[in-house]
Amino acid sequence: MMSWETVIGLEIHAQLATRSKIFSSAATAYGAAPNAQANLVDLGYPGVLPVLNREAVRMAVKFGLAIGAQISPRSIFARKNYFYPDLPKGYQISQYEKPVVEKGKMQILLEDGTIKVVGITRAHLEEDAGKSLHEDFHGASGIDLNRAGTPLLEIVSEPDMRSAKEAVAYLKKIHTLVRYLEICDGNMQEGSFRCDANVSVRPIGQEKFGTRCEIKNLNSFRYIEKAINYEVARQIEEIEAGRKIKQETRLFDPDKGETRSLRSKEEANDYRYFPDPDLLPVVIEQDFIESVRTTLPELPDQKAARYIEKFGLSAYDAGVLTASREMGDYYEGVLAALKSQNLEGNEKLAANWTMGELSAALNKDGVEVTESKIDAARLAGLLARIADETISGKIAKEVFESMWAEGKDADAIIEAKGLKQITDTGAIEKTIDEVMAANPKQLADYRSGKDKLFGFFVGQVMKVTGGKANPAQVNDLLKKKLAG
Amino acid sequence: MTELHHLTLAELNEGLRARRFSSVELTKHFLARIERLNPTLNALITVTTEQALAAAQRADELLASGEAGALAGLPLIHKDIFCTDGVLTTCGSRMLANFVAPYDATIVEKLSQSGVVMLGKANMDEFAMGSSNETSYYGPVKNPWDLKKVPGGSSGGSAAAVAARLAPVATATDTGGSIRQPAALTGLTGLKPTYGRVSRYGMIAFASSLDQAGTLTYTAKDAALVLRDMAGFDPRDSTSVDMPVPDYVAALDQPLQGLKIGLLKEFFEGGLEESTGKLIREALQVYERLGAQLIEVSLPNLPLSVPTYYVVAPAECSSNLSRFDGVRFGYRCENPKDLVDLYKRSRGEGFGAEVKRRIMTGTYVLSAGYYDAYYLRAQKVRRLITDDFARAFQQVDVLMGPTSPTPAFDIGAKVDDPITMYLNDIYTIGANLAGLPALSIPCGSVGGLPVGLQIIGPHFAEAKLLNVAHGYQNETLWHRDIPKGYE
Numbered sequence: 009m010m011s012w013e014t015v016i017g018l019e020i021h022a023q024l025a026t027r028s029k030i031f032s033s034a035a036t037a038y039g040a041a042p043n044a045q046a047n048l049v050d051l052g053y054p055g056v057l058p059v060l061n062r063e064a065v066r067m068a069v070k071f072g073l074a075i076g077a078q079i080s081p082r083s084i085f086a087r088k089n090y091f092y093p094d095l096p097k098g099y100q101i102s103q104y105e106k107p108v109v110e111k112g113k114m115q116i117l118l119e120d121g122t123i124k125v126v127g128i129t130r131a132h133l134e135e136d137a138g139k140s141l142h143e144d145f146h147g148a149s150g151i152d153l154n155r156a157g158t159p160l161l162e163i164v165s166e167p168d169m170r171s172a173k174e175a176v177a178y179l180k181k182i183h184t185l186v187r188y189l190e191i192c193d194g195n196m197q198e199g200s201f202r203c204d205a206n207v208s209v210r211p212i213g214q215e216k217f218g219t220r221c222e223i224k225n226l227n228s229f230r231y232i233e234k235a236i237n238y239e240v241a242r243q244i245e246e247i248e249a250g251r252k253i254k255q256e257t258r259l260f261d262p263d264k265g266e267t268r269s270l271r272s273k274e275e276a277n278d279y280r281y282f283p284d285p286d287l288l289p290v291v292i293e294q295d296f297i298e299s300v301r302t303t304l305p306e307l308p309d310q311k312a313a314r315y316i317e318k319f320g321l322s323a324y325d326a327g328v329l330t331a332s333r334e335m336g337d338y339y340e341g342v343l344a345a346l347k348s349q350n351l352e353g354n355e356k357l358a359a360n361w362t363m364g365e366l367s368a369a370l371n372k373d374g375v376e377v378t379e380s381k382i383d384a385a386r387l388a389g390l391l392a393r394i395a396d397e398t399i400s401g402k403i404a405k406e407v408f409e410s411m412w413a414e415g416k417d418a419d420a421i422i423e424a425k426g427l428k429q430i431t432d433t434g435a436i437e438k439t440i441d442e443v444m445a446a447n448p449k450q451l452a453d454y455r456s457g458k459d460k461l462f463g464f465f466v467g468q469v470m471k472v473t474g475g476k477a478n479p480a481q482v483n484d485l486l487k488k489k490l491a492g
Numbered sequence: 493m494t495e496l497h498h499l500t501l502a503e504l505n506e507g508l509r510a511r512r513f514s515s516v517e518l519t520k521h522f523l524a525r526i527e528r529l530n531p532t533l534n535a536l537i538t539v540t541t542e543q544a545l546a547a548a549q550r551a552d553e554l555l556a557s558g559e560a561g562a563l564a565g566l567p568l569i570h571k572d573i574f575c576t577d578g579v580l581t582t583c584g585s586r587m588l589a590n591f592v593a594p595y596d597a598t599i600v601e602k603l604s605q606s607g608v609v610m611l612g613k614a615n616m617d618e619f620a621m622g623s624s625n626e627t628s629y630y631g632p633v634k635n636p637w638d639l640k641k642v643p644g645g646s647s648g649g650s651a652a653a654v655a656a657r658l659a660p661v662a663t664a665t666d667t668g669g670s671i672r673q674p675a676a677l678t679g680l681t682g683l684k685p686t687y688g689r690v691s692r693y694g695m696i697a698f699a700s701s702l703d704q705a706g707t708l709t710y711t712a713k714d715a716a717l718v719l720r721d722m723a724g725f726d727p728r729d730s731t732s733v734d735m736p737v738p739d740y741v742a743a744l745d746q747p748l749q750g751l752k753i754g755l756l757k758e759f760f761e762g763g764l765e766e767s768t769g770k771l772i773r774e775a776l777q778v779y780e781r782l783g784a785q786l787i788e789v790s791l792p793n794l795p796l797s798v799p800t801y802y803v804v805a806p807a808e809c810s811s812n813l814s815r816f817d818g819v820r821f822g823y824r825c826e827n828p829k830d831l832v833d834l835y836k837r838s839r840g841e842g843f844g845a846e847v848k849r850r851i852m853t854g855t856y857v858l859s860a861g862y863y864d865a866y867y868l869r870a871q872k873v874r875r876l877i878t879d880d881f882a883r884a885f886q887q888v889d890v891l892m893g894p895t896s897p898t899p900a901f902d903i904g905a906k907v908d909d910p911i912t913m914y915l916n917d918i919y920t921i922g923a924n925l926a927g928l929p930a931l932s933i934p935c936g937s938v939g940g941l942p943v944g945l946q947i948i949g950p951h952f953a954e955a956k957l958l959n960v961a962h963g964y965q966n967e968t969l970w971h972r973d974i975p976k977g978y979e
Contacts (some may be wrong), residue, residue: 048595052815054588054822055575055597055694057729087811089858091835098814151819280858282867285701285808287730 012209014240015217016175017167020182021160022192023136023200024067030135030159031058031101038198046153052096057286064159065290067191068108068133069300071161074189074307075128077112079297085287089280093151094138104281107132108290115309116177117327126178127166134160161191167206167217172236176229179203180331184308188333202227207239209247218243219253223260223267235260239267311336319355328363334377338362341384342391349388351395358391365408381412390418398422399429400479430477433485436469439477440489443468454490465490496521497657498974501566501714504660508555508565515555515565519548519609522567526611526658529978533634535653537572538580539612547609554607562721564607569662571650572613573620574600575694583696584616584628587816587823587842597694598726599663599705606721611659615649618844619813620670620698622646623916626907627846634903635678636975637941641900644674647708651678654708656978661709661718665695667702668801669920672932676895676944679934679973680708681961683715686952687927688733691726697812699805702924710971712933712961716740719954735952743955744962749783751960752888757790759893759919768943771936772894775945778967787888791880796873797921798914803857803870804925810854816842849910878926885950890960894919895932895944919946929954933961934970942973
C-alpha cells in the first residue's frame with residue numbers, strides 16, 4: 009500500500025481592531041442591533057466613496073514587521089466582483105496584485121521538539137462582507153450589514169504544513185502574534201479570527217502537489233484539526249479507490265465531523281479583479297515603517313528564547329508560557345515577586361506552577377489569566393513557602409486550592425490550618441521511633457532484606473504527621489534508624 | 493427690452509446685489525419659463541418649485557443682511573446624477589425612478605452653502621451613458637435650436653435647459669465628453685475641470701477614473717464664478733486633489749498676447765465636417781488677432797482614444813453598477829422566485845439597452861483570460877495618450893480643435909448604430925483619459941445649429957482655459973445667441 013503525504017496551506021482572516029471600518033467612519037463594535045452600524049458607505053448607496061482608514065494600514069505594517077516580511081512601498085486596492093446580498097456594492101475591496109505585506113515567515117515547534125519554518129506568502133487588507141440571516145424571516149432572508157466594511161488582514165501561508173497538528177500549531181502561533189501586536193482580539197466565536205484550509209495529498213516522494221480542496225470558515229482550533237484529518241482521509245480513500253480529487257470548495261460540518269462539497273472549480277466565480285479607481289495606491293514611506301517598528305512589543309519567539317536562555321526552561325515550557333502576552337506577564341510577575349523576597353533561582357518552580365496548578369484552575373473556571381483568583385504576587389507568596397521549605401509541594405497543592413476558593417494569602421492559610429512543615433529532626437526521630445515500635449513485624453521483615461517495606465515506613469510517618477514532615481528529612485532519618 | 497433670462501449669471505449676480513430684482517422674482521421668472529417650455533424640451537425630470545421659492549426667500553434675506561454667499565439667490569439646475577437630499581435622484585434610469593437620495597453630493601452641498609437656488613433636476617442619458625440623451629428612461633431631450641435634433645449627451649437636459657434660458661447655469665458631468673459635446677451642440681460654454689479638481693462624492697459613478705463634474709453656462713466668466721465655489725479638496729473623495737482653488741474670476745482678463753496654441757493635427761483629419769472645420773479655423777484667426785501663436789502639434793496615440801475609452805469606461809461601469817441589485821434601494825422586480833431571479837429581472841427590467849451593452853462589454857474585458865488583452869492593454873494605451881499630451885504641453889499653453897465632428901444630429905439617427913454614436917466623442921475622450929481640463933465654447937453655427945471650439949489645458953490649468961475662452965468671448969457674440977422661440 010502506498011503511503012501518503014499531506015500538504016496544507018492556510019488562509020487566515022484576522023479582523024483588525026480598529027475603532028471604525030476600513031473605508032467608512034461607522035463603528036466596528038460587535039453585537040449592535042442589525043444594521044445599526046452601517047452608514048451609507050457600508051450600504052453601498054449610489055454616489056458614496058470609500059476612504060481608507062490609515063489605522064488598518066498601520067496594523068498591517070506592524071504584522072508584516074513582526075513576521076520579517078517585506079512591506080510594499082506602494083500597494084493597490086482591487087475590486088473583487090461578485091453578487092451576493094450581504095455584499096452591498098457587488099464587489100469587495102481587497103488587494104490582489106500588490107498586497108501590503110509579502111514574503112514573511114513563522115516558526116513552529118513540532119512535537120519531536122524540532123523547529124519548522126512556515127512561509128507566509130502575503131498578507132493583504134480587505135473589507136469584510138455583511139451577514140445573511142435565514143431564520144425568523146418566514147422564508148425570506150434578512151441582511152445585517154454591521155460587519156460589512158470591517159477591516160480584515162488576510163494572511164496567506166505557503167503550502168508548507170504536513171499534518172493537521174502542524175497546521176494547528178501554525179494557526180496558534182499567528183493567533184498569539186496578532187494578540188501580542190494588539191491588532192486583533194483573536195475572538196474565534198465572534199469570527200474575529202477564522203481560517204480556510206487548502207488541503208491535498210500526494211504519494212511520499214512525489215514532488216508535484218496533488219489536487220487541493222479548500223475547506224471554508226473554520227473557527228476553532230479543534231474543528232480545524234478534525235476537518236483536516238477528515239479531509240485527508242477522504243482524499244486518500246478517493247484516490248485509492250481509483251477516483252480523482254476534484255478541485256472544489258468544501259464546508260466543514262462540526263455536528264457530523266465531516267466536510268462536504270460547496271461548489272466545484274467550474275462553479276467558482278470569475279471575480280474580475282481590477283484596481284479600484286476610487287482609491288489611490290497606498291504609499292508607505294520608510295519613515296512610517298520605522299515609526300511602526302518602534303511600537304513592536306517583545307515578540308513571542310523572542311520572549312520564549314529569553315525564557316530558555318535566562319531561566320533554563322524547556323522549549324515546550326517556554327512556548328506554553330509565551331502563548332499569550334498575559335500568560336507571560338503573569339509568569340514574570342511571579343518571578344518579580346519572588347525576587348523581591350530574595351528568592352531567585354526558582355524560575356522552573358514558578359513555570360511548573362503557572363503551567364500546572366494555575367492553568368488547570370483557570371481552565372476549570374473558564375477564566376482568563378488576567379481574571380485569576382490568585383494573582384502573581386499571591387502565587388509567589390505560596391512558592392516562597394515551598395522554596396524556604398515551610399511546606400512541601402504536596403501540602404502546597406492543598407494550600408493552593410484553599411487560596412483559590414477563599415481568596416486569602418498562602419501564609420494565612422498555612423497558619424490557620426497548621427500546615428507548617430515539620431523540619432525539627434528531634435520531632436521526626438520521635439515519630440519514627442513510635443512507628444517502629446508500633447510495627448515490629450514489618451521492622452523485622454525489613455531488616456531481614458525486604459527493602460520494599462521502606463515505602464511503608466515513609467507512609468506511616470507521613471500519616472502520623474499529617475503529611476507535614478519534611479519528606480527529604482524523613483527519608484534520611486528513616487534509613488539510619490531502620491538500619492538499626 | 494432685456495429680460496432676466498437674457499442676462500448672464502455674472503450680470504444676474506450684480507443685479508441681485510444691487511437689489512435691482514430679488515431672488516424670489518428671479519426664481520419665479522425661471523420657474524414660469526420651465527413650466528411653459530419644459531414640456532416640449534423634456535429637459536427636466538424634477539422641478540423643485542417649493543424648495544426653490546423657500547431657498548430664494550432665504551437668499552433674499554441674506555442678501556439684505558449682507559451675509560450672503562458668493563452665489564446667493566442665483567437659480568441653478570442640477571444634473572440628475574447628483575444626489576440631492578430628500579429629492580428624487582434618478583440618474584435617468586428606471587432603476588432609480590423611485591430613489592430619493594438621503595444625502596447631498598458634495599458639490600450640491602457646497603453650492604447650497606454659496607446660496608444657489610436649485611430649480612430642479614436635469615434629464616440625462618441613463619447613468620450618463622450616451623451622446624444624445626436618447627438613452628434616458630424619461631425620454632429624449634430636444635435641442636432648443638431645432639426640436640428634431642438631439643442636444644448631445646449625456647448632460648443633454650442640463651444643456652437644453654440652459655440653452656433655452658430655463659436657468660442661467662446647470663451642473664453637468666463629463667466622462668468622455670458629456671459636458672463639452674452638449675455644450676457644442678447647444679451653443680454653450682461647457683467646462684470639464686481636471687480630474688480631482690471637483691469632488692465626486694454623491695455623484696453617481698459611471699466610470700470612476702474618468703468622471704468629473706463641471707458646468708454649463710453662457711460664458712467663461714459664469715463658469716469661473718461657479719467653479720470657484722464648486723472646486724476643492726473633499727476628504728470624502730480620495731481622488732480629489734488637495735490643492736488651493738485659485739480665483740478663476742480674477743484671472744479672466746489676462747492678455748492673450750504670446751499665447752501658444754497647439755492645433756491638434758489629428759483633430760482636423762478624418763471625420764470632421766468641412767463646415768465645422770471652417771468655423772474652427774475662423775475662431776483660431778480671432779486668437780491670432782489677439783496675439784496668439786498657432787503651432788501644429790501631433791498626438792500620435794490620440795486616434796486610439798475611442799477604443800481605449802470603450803474598454804476602460806465599460807470595465808469600471810460594470811463594477812460600479814453592480815450595487816443596483818434590487819436589494820437595498822431602487823427598482824425591484826415583482827415577485828422574485830429566488831435570489832438569482834431577483835437579480836436577473838431587477839437588473840434586466842431596471843436598466844436600459846445602452847447600460848446593459850456597456851455592463852456586458854465591461855464584464856467581458858475584465859474576465860479571466862481577456863483582462864490582459866483588453867483592460868490591461870487599454871490602461872497602457874491610456875498612459876501613452878497621457879504622455880502624448882504631456883509632451884505637447886511642453887511646447888504649447890493650450891490645445892485647440894473642434895469639440896464634435898458635426899453639429900446636432902437628428903433624434904433617432906444613430907440610436908441603432910452604437911459605433912457611429914461612440915465616434916461622436918472622438919475629440920473629447922482624450923482629455924478624460926489624460927485627466928485634463930477642457931472646455932467648449934460656441935464659435936458659430938451651421939444651418940442654424942451651433943458649433944463648439946474645444947480648448948484643452950494642462951492639469952489644473954482651469955484659470956488659463958477660462959482666461960483664453962473669456963478673451964474670445966470679449967471679441968465675439970456667439971455666446972449671446974438665443975435659439976428662436978426662447979428669446
